[in-house]
Amino acid sequence: MADGSTDLTGRTAIVTGGAGPLGSVLSDALARAGARVVVVDLDGPACATTVAALPGTDHVACPADLLAPEGISAVVDCAEELQACDVLVNNAAFTGTSGVPGYAVPFEEQTDEAFALALQLNLLAPFSLTRRLAPLLRAGGHGSVINVSSIYGLVGPNMGLYEGTRMGNPAAYAASKGGIAQLTRYLATVLAPDIRVNAFAPGGIARGQDPAFVERYERLTPLARMGTEDDFRGVVTWLASDASAYVTGQTVAVDGGWTAW
Numbered sequence: 001m002a003d004g005s006t007d008l009t010g011r012t013a014i015v016t017g018g019a020g021p022l023g024s025v026l027s028d029a030l031a032r033a034g035a036r037v038v039v040v041d042l043d044g045p046a047c048a049t050t051v052a053a054l055p056g057t058d059h060v061a062c063p064a065d066l067l068a069p070e071g072i073s074a075v076v077d078c079a080e081e082l083q084a085c086d087v088l089v090n091n092a093a094f095t096g097t098s099g100v101p102g103y104a105v106p107f108e109e110q111t112d113e114a115f116a117l118a119l120q121l122n123l124l125a126p127f128s129l130t131r132r133l134a135p136l137l138r139a140g141g142h143g144s145v146i147n148v149s150s151i152y153g154l155v156g157p158n159m160g161l162y163e164g165t166r167m168g169n170p171a172a173y174a175a176s177k178g179g180i181a182q183l184t185r186y187l188a189t190v191l192a193p194d195i196r197v198n199a200f201a202p203g204g205i206a207r208g209q210d211p212a213f214v215e216r217y218e219r220l221t222p223l224a225r226m227g228t229e230d231d232f233r234g235v236v237t238w239l240a241s242d243a244s245a246y247v248t249g250q251t252v253a254v255d256g257g258w259t260a261w
């Protein structure tokens with residue numbers, strides 16, 4: 001029912017990479033809307049700390065390595081134990097700053113191994129989790145999968161932004177985030193009408209990057225600033241809830257207009 005409500009009371013939301021800088025804010029937004037949140041992350045103690053900081057008391061920490069089949073199974077086991085999964089946020093990913101050897105380096109130095117590893121976390125894990133959690137997502141009657149893409153899944157990189165900095169923009173990131181946008185369309189049609197599947201594509205988030213980069217980035221952004229983690233609270237709550245009941249298969253750019261020109 002589309003009643004415009006963003007109330008998530010009684011719903012269970014799984015957030016991968018939920019202890020990370022963006023994941024923990026997405027978890028907080030969903031908890032504030034009333035959801036029980038399952039925080040999935042590689043880092044066990046960070047999962048527990050994130051859970052402890054969420055409003056409400058019934059949230060769950062689920063330490064798991066999503067690069068390992070056992071890690072994917074641990075998330076599914078956790079949901080099956082709770083007998084609930086209404087919202088799945090596929091947020092964990094190798095980003096430009098993940099420090100994987102052969103990844104965020106000049107194009108000629110990028111390796112097949114790093115490319116494959118990035119696709120495994122950024123694209124295969126969301127596929128696996130969605131496939132295996134589909135029965136629970138369907139059972140609750142409000143299933144919503146939210147994939148985190150990127151502006152670099154929508155447009156090619158402007159390498160001039162990084163000149164003179166130590167920053168990089170890997171091919172595997174572009175391929176995996178573009179793949180996520182298309183996987184979103186695929187899953188939206190295949191899992192309809194029971195489960196909605198959408199994505200949002202963040203623009204660059206301000207995290208103390210090289211000032212030369214920030215200045216160039218802001219000049220190319222219509223809203224004239226980089227994002228903050230808080231800029232994504234609205235989109236995740238909207239896509240998770242019945243407020244977006246007639247929306248599926250979409251990738252919503254939340255990027256200050258970066259992809260608008």
Ligand SMILES: NC(=O)c1ccc[n+]([C@@H]2O[C@H](COP(=O)([O-])OP(=O)(O)OC[C@H]3O[C@@H](n4cnc5c(N)ncnc54)[C@H](O)[C@@H]3O)[C@@H](O)[C@H]2O)c1
Binds near residue numbers: 021
């Ligand atoms: N930071 C940005 O500017 C930006 C821009 C566009 C899109 N995004 C997207 O937003 C999402 C979050 O980005 P972020 O910058 O907060 O990322 P991050 O690297 O800071 O955090 C990601 C989290 O995922 C976890 N993680 C890493 N490997 C894992 C594994 N094998 N198993 C389980 N968890 C694992 C990490 O421990 C971390 O908590 C990503 O999908 C990213 O591509 C970020």
